[in-house]
Amino acid sequence: YRAVYVTIAKVEVHPASGGGWETVASPNKTYNLLDLVNGVRETLGVTTLDAGHYTQMRLILGTAPDSGTNILSQPHPYADYVIDQSGNVQELTVPSGTTTGLKIVNGFDINADQATELILDFDAMHSVVMAGSSGKYLLKPTVKVLNTAEGATVSGIVNEADATPPVSLDGALVT
Numbered sequence: 537y538r539a540v541y542v543t544i545a546k547v548e549v550h551p552a553s554g555g556g557w558e559t560v561a562s563p564n565k566t567y568n569l570l571d572l573v574n575g576v577r578e579t580l581g582v583t584t585l586d587a588g589h590y591t592q593m594r595l596i597l598g599t600a601p602d603s604g605t606n607i608l609s610q611p612h613p614y615a616d617y618v619i620d621q622s623g624n625v626q627e628l629t630v631p632s633g634t635t636t637g638l639k640i641v642n643g644f645d646i647n648a649d650q651a652t653e654l655i656l657d658f659d660a661m662h663s664v665v666m667a668g669s670s671g672k673y674l675l676k677p678t679v680k681v682l683n684t685a686e687g688a689t690v691s692g693i694v695n696e697a698d699a700t701p702p703v704s705l706d707g708a709l710v711t
Contacts, residue, residue: 543598
């Protein structure tokens, strides 16, 4: 794909102590997931939560895109869609995406008087699937939750021994 767009209306969390879902952010923004690679991040929201354990997070998807434009310099035609290598636009169907949202069942802890940063890592290539013979595209997200306190970011330049200028790794997958 050249682009995978999703519109996120709200981010909610569920405390282990009970009660309902708490809205922690309402970005109402359309994101190209393929722009968010190799350390590029986009903030969904910042809020204060009670200390404790949270069992789940969910992303409630929007029903309409934001007023921005896509990589083809056109207004977003759908809230969720892909642009394939030929430039064709295909709407994404997201089962329960606008009602119960994309559930991320990965607990996390909020400690008193400390900041907690969670990174949602979408695997866009495994999350978009074609539904059999219908020809429809589905978003069945593969999302990892990374707590920055438990990980690290590596950055730098990779050079071939005699390469001038340095070798470009734009779009490279580094593991």
